[in-house]
Every structure is written in C-alpha cells, then in structure tokens.
Amino acid sequence: MRSKFKTEYMGRTVVTVVGLMIIAITLLITVFLVQKGAQTFTVLKYSVSQFFTDTKWDPFMSADDPKGSVGALTFIIGSIYVSFLALLFATPFAVACAIFITEISPKYGKKMLQPAVEIFVGIPSVVYGWLGFSVLCPFIAKIFNMPFGGEGLLSAAIVLSVMIFPTITTVAIDSIRNVPSEYKQASYGLGATRLQMIWHTSLPAAKQGILTGIVLGLARAFGEALAVSMVIGNKITIPKNILSRTSTLTTIIANQMGSAPDGTGMADSIWSMGLLLFVISFLFILMIRIIGKEREDKGAEK
Amino acid sequence: MSCKLLVENLNLYYSDIQALKDINMGIDEKKITALIGPSGCGKSTFLKTINRMNDLIPGVRITGKMTLDGEDIYSSSNDVTLLRKRVGMVFQKPNPFPVSIYDNIAYGPRRHGLKNKGRLDEIVEKSLKDSAMWDEVKDKLKKSALSLSGGQQQRLCIARALAVEPEVILLDEPTSALDPISTFKIEDLMQTLKETYTVIIVTHNMQQATRVADKTAFFLLGDLIEYDETEVIFTNPQNPKTLEYVSGHFG
Numbered sequence: 001m002r003s004k005f006k007t008e009y010m011g012r013t014v015v016t017v018v019g020l021m022i023i024a025i026t027l028l029i030t031v032f033l034v035q036k037g038a039q040t041f042t043v044l045k046y047s048v049s050q051f052f053t054d055t056k057w058d059p060f061m062s063a064d065d066p067k068g069s070v071g072a073l074t075f076i077i078g079s080i081y082v083s084f085l086a087l088l089f090a091t092p093f094a095v096a097c098a099i100f101i102t103e104i105s106p107k108y109g110k111k112m113l114q115p116a117v118e119i120f121v122g123i124p125s126v127v128y129g130w131l132g133f134s135v136l137c138p139f140i141a142k143i144f145n146m147p148f149g150g151e152g153l154l155s156a157a158i159v160l161s162v163m164i165f166p167t168i169t170t171v172a173i174d175s176i177r178n179v180p181s182e183y184k185q186a187s188y189g190l191g192a193t194r195l196q197m198i199w200h201t202s203l204p205a206a207k208q209g210i211l212t213g214i215v216l217g218l219a220r221a222f223g224e225a226l227a228v229s230m231v232i233g234n235k236i237t238i239p240k241n242i243l244s245r246t247s248t249l250t251t252i253i254a255n256q257m258g259s260a261p262d263g264t265g266m267a268d269s270i271w272s273m274g275l276l277l278f279v280i281s282f283l284f285i286l287m288i289r290i291i292g293k294e295r296e297d298k299g300a301e302k
Numbered sequence: 303m304s305c306k307l308l309v310e311n312l313n314l315y316y317s318d319i320q321a322l323k324d325i326n327m328g329i330d331e332k333k334i335t336a337l338i339g340p341s342g343c344g345k346s347t348f349l350k351t352i353n354r355m356n357d358l359i360p361g362v363r364i365t366g367k368m369t370l371d372g373e374d375i376y377s378s379s380n381d382v383t384l385l386r387k388r389v390g391m392v393f394q395k396p397n398p399f400p401v402s403i404y405d406n407i408a409y410g411p412r413r414h415g416l417k418n419k420g421r422l423d424e425i426v427e428k429s430l431k432d433s434a435m436w437d438e439v440k441d442k443l444k445k446s447a448l449s450l451s452g453g454q455q456q457r458l459c460i461a462r463a464l465a466v467e468p469e470v471i472l473l474d475e476p477t478s479a480l481d482p483i484s485t486f487k488i489e490d491l492m493q494t495l496k497e498t499y500t501v502i503i504v505t506h507n508m509q510q511a512t513r514v515a516d517k518t519a520f521f522l523l524g525d526l527i528e529y530d531e532t533e534v535i536f537t538n539p540q541n542p543k544t545l546e547y548v549s550g551h552f553g
Binding site: 180182183185186187188190191192193196200201204205 | 409414462466
C-alpha cells in the first residue's frame with residue numbers, strides 16, 4: 001500500500017498542489033493589482049480620462065495636500081514610441097539572422113551564430129544600460145550634435161532593439177526550421193532559386209511563428225525598465241522628435257517609487273501604471289494565443 | 303526512337319558510400335520508363351540526379367555524364383533552375399503548398415517571372431485540364447489546396463509540375479500514399495501525359511510498372527541490373543537476379 005502511495009499518488013499530489021498554487025498566486029496578484037490600481041480612481045477620485053489623456057503628471061506626495069494631476073499620457077506614448085522603434089530596428093536584423101542560420105549556412109549558423117545570439121539573452125539589462133549610457137549615448141551626442149548628451153528616444157530604442165533581437169531571432173529560427181522540408185523540395189523542384197524558395201515558401205509558411213516572436217519581443221520591450229531608464233533621459237514630456245528625452249511607464253515607476261509614500265496620489269498612480277502594464281502584457285499574451293490558434297487551424301484544415 | 307536522356311558511366315557517392323555504380327542507359331522520349339528494385343537500390347537517387355535535387359544533400363559527389371537533349375546536365379554552365387523547369391518532379395508524399403489551388407499552380411510560372419494575370423489564368427486552367435482535375439476544382443480555385451483529398455493533392459502536384467511546361471516529368475513513387483482509386487486515376491493520367499512528356503517513374507509496385515511502363519529498369523544495390531521493354535523484364539528477363547525479383551523471391 002505504502003509503496004503504491006509513494007509511486008503513484010505522492011508525485012501526482014505534489015504536482016497538483018504546485019500547479020494550483022501557481023494559479024492561485026497569479027489570481028492573487030491580479031486581484032491585488034486591480035484593487036490597488038483602481039484606488040487612484042475609486043478612492044482618490046482622479047478621473048480615468050485624465051489618466052489616459054492628460055500629460056500633466058503632478059500627483060501629490062503627502063496626504064496633507066490632496067490635489068494634483070495624474071496624467072500618464074506622456075509615459076504611455078513614451079512606451080509605445082520606444083518599443084515600436086526598437087521593434088522596427090530589431091525585426092529586419094532578427095529575421096535576416098534567422099534566415100542565415102536556418103537556410104543559408106546551417107553549419108556555421110548552428111555552430112557559431114546561434115550560440116552567439118543566445119549569449120545576448122543572458123547579458124543582464126543593467127549591462128546593456130551601462131553600455132548604452134557610456135558608449136552609445138556619447139556617440140549619438142556626437143553624431144547629432146547634442147550638447148547635453150545623447151540620452152533620449154533613439155538611444156533607448158537602439159539599446160532595446162539589441163535586447164529584443166535575440167528573442168525574435170530564436171523564435172523565428174524555430175519556426176523556419178519547422179517548415180516542412182516537402183515545401184522546400186516542391187519549391188526547388190519547380191525551379192525556384194534559393195532566395196525565391198526562402199521568400200515565397202519558407203517565410204510565408206513560418207509567418208505565424210515569426211509574428212509570435214515579434215510580439216514576444218514587443219512585450220519584452222514594453223516591460224524593460226532599467227536599461228531604458230539609464231539611456232532615455234527621464235524627462236516628463238512627450239517626445240517632439242526621435243532624439244527627445246522622455247519617460248516610459250516602466251521608467252517612471254522605477255524612478256518615482258522611492259518618493260511615493262503609501263496612500264498618496266503618487267503611490268496609487270504608480271499602482272495604476274503597474275496595472276496598465278499588466279493589462280498590456282495580458283493583451284500581448286492573448287495576441288500570441290490567437291496567432292498560435294490560427295496556425296493550428298491552418299494545420300488542421302487537412 | 304530518339305533518346306531524351308542519355309546516361310554514361312554515372313557514379314554517385316554519398317560521402318564515401320557509393321549509391322550508384324557505373325550506370326549506362328538511354329531514356330526514350332515520350333515514353334514511360336519505370337525504375338524498380340528493392341529499397342535502397344538507388345532508383346530514387348538516380349531519379350533525383352536527373353533534376354539535380356541531390357545537389358541539396360551535402361556530401362554528394364557525381365562522376366560520369368548525363369545529357370538531356372545532348373546538353374550535359376552537370377556541366378557548370380548549366381543553370382540548375384532552368385534544368386528543373388525542363389525536368390519537373392512529383393514527390394512520394396503529396397506536398398501542395400498551404401495556399402490556394404490557384405496559387406499552387408501559379409507558383410512555378412511566377413518564380414520564372416510571369417506576372418500577367420490573364421496568362422496565369424490560362425496556365426492554371428490548362429494545367430488542371432491536362433491533369434484531368436479541372437472539372438473537380440474549377441469552382442474552388444481560391445480554396446486551400448490542403449482541403450483536397452490525398453489523391454487530388456497528388457494530381458494537383460502533377461498539375462503544378464506541368465504549369466512550368468516541362469519536357470520530362472519525374473514521379474517518385476507517386477501513388478504509394480494513395481488508395482487504389484486515386485492510384486488508378488494517376489496511372490490513367492500518365493498515359494495521357496506520355497503523349498506530350500517523357501515520363502520516368504520510380505515504383506515499389508511491380509504491377510504498376512507492368513500496367514504503365516513502356517520500358518523498365520531494374521536496380522539492385524546501386525547497379526543497373528537490367529533495362530529493357532517492360533514485357534521482356536517481367537516475362538523473359540535475361541538476368542537471373544531480375545527473374546528472382548520480378549517473381550517475388552525478394553524485395
């Protein structure tokens with residue numbers, strides 16, 4: 001009896017409990033974030049539309065002085081600009097790199113390039129930030145003749161693009177590798193050149209996987225705080241051009257949390273921005289699910 | 303009878319393993335030639351040397367000569383994409399692209415630079431008619447090719463090969479994954495195809511060879527053992543090994 005308990009039920013029980021715990025923790029975090037994030041609007045009575053459409057960011061910091069404004073539009077726009085700019089820089093490189101590794105030179109790619117790409121993932125973001133701050137920003141400042149240093153949207157987007165590049169590449173490699181070799185043979189058999197095969201057969205067949213990689217990269221870009229904060233300039237204004245200093249949802253949280261006593265407008269609006277980031281990442285995951293489902297449906301059409 | 307394809311002293315090596323040994327044969331124009339033999343005998347390898355699909359496998363080395371209408375297939379001046387346009391191929395497993403029926407057929411012509419919509423429409427219709435599929439699919443050209451049955455998919459692959467107007471069609475066990483009715487349709491189709499094209503088929507199924515082929519070549523362990531009229535191969539073979547194989551003693 002005891003041995004059966006050990007071999008069968010114990011393992012299952014442990015795994016079930018761990019699984020339930022993860023679900024419970026996720027739910028608790030969600031409930032807590034929603035409750036805290038909503039306080040800005042429910043308890044402190046700031047308007048939701050102000051949060052989303054106003055650029056005036058001046059929440060009160062002590063309970064004696066309950067006024068101010070929680071307009072987070074600057075950070076929302078900052079996050080969107082810097083993430084999509086990073087995506088714009090990273091995607092062509094990532095897809096080209098994935099094509100090289102899978103189709104052009106699998107031997108050299110697998111041995112040298114892929115490990116190199118994987119190392120990128122392991123570098124801590126503070127190192128990226130420091131490199132950006134001490135190498136990239138002076139360089140940008142020199143090129144564009146910026147007397148107060150090169151921190152700004154462009155520097156942040158470049159640093160971020162290096163950080164999300166391996167994510168997109170790795171996922172793209174997997175999806176291009178998973179394209180059935182029958183498609184490639186059919187393409188070659190009809191007299192297609194290698195480039196035509198890649199462009200008209202491999203890439204379309206791997207499209208969903210590559211899109212998933214792009215969304216994952218976007219999610220990572222949206223969520224990165226430290227490295228971005230080190231090179232973006234941290235000015236609370238909507239960027240006027242690509243070189244402007246600005247802030248994002250993540251950098252403002254990282255920079256202001258020290259001066260946000262509990263119960264103040266500052267603290268609660270930080271919670272609200274945390275909630276917003278949570279909702280955005282949830283939407284990204286939803287997108288990945290939808291893309292994945294499309295792929296399954298296509299495969300099941302047979 | 304003129305030889306479309308002439309093979310002289312052809313040897314093929316996968317790294318250090320010799321897969322084809324000193325093959326000499328001439329393949330007749332507008333006939334069906336069947337390549338038979340047990341698994342691993344080199345018949346599929348031989349088929350793939352004709353359109354240079356073996357180029358895609360690392361470590362393949364070829365010596366000897368193979369000429370199509372007198373042009374050396376393996377000379378460095380020969381454009382391999384042009385060769386594959388002249389020598390179409392249909393694979394063992396139906397492999398339509400996961401796009402519409404129309405786009406499958408148009409794939410080849412488009413890669414060879416055809417953009418004109420009207421001309422593409424004509425080619426799609428003609429290819430589907432030539433592969434006896436037009437009536438089945440004319441109303442659903444925009445539908446996914448993957449919605450077709452296995453037998454239809456294979457005929458679509460034949461139509462797709464025809465769309466680039468080849469001269470030779472290579473069939474690599476085209477019916478081994480299909481049911482008897484689909485098999486019959488494809489065998490029937492082959493009889494029409496040979497009026498226009500030179501057809502070379504690899505088959506595991508000896509009855510199929512007797513049903514469709516004008517000439518049959520028997521391969522064993524990389525050697526071409528015997529090559530003759532199909533009737534001779536199956537009723538009065540000159541080599542005892544051929545007799546053993548066609549009478550079912552091994553394979």
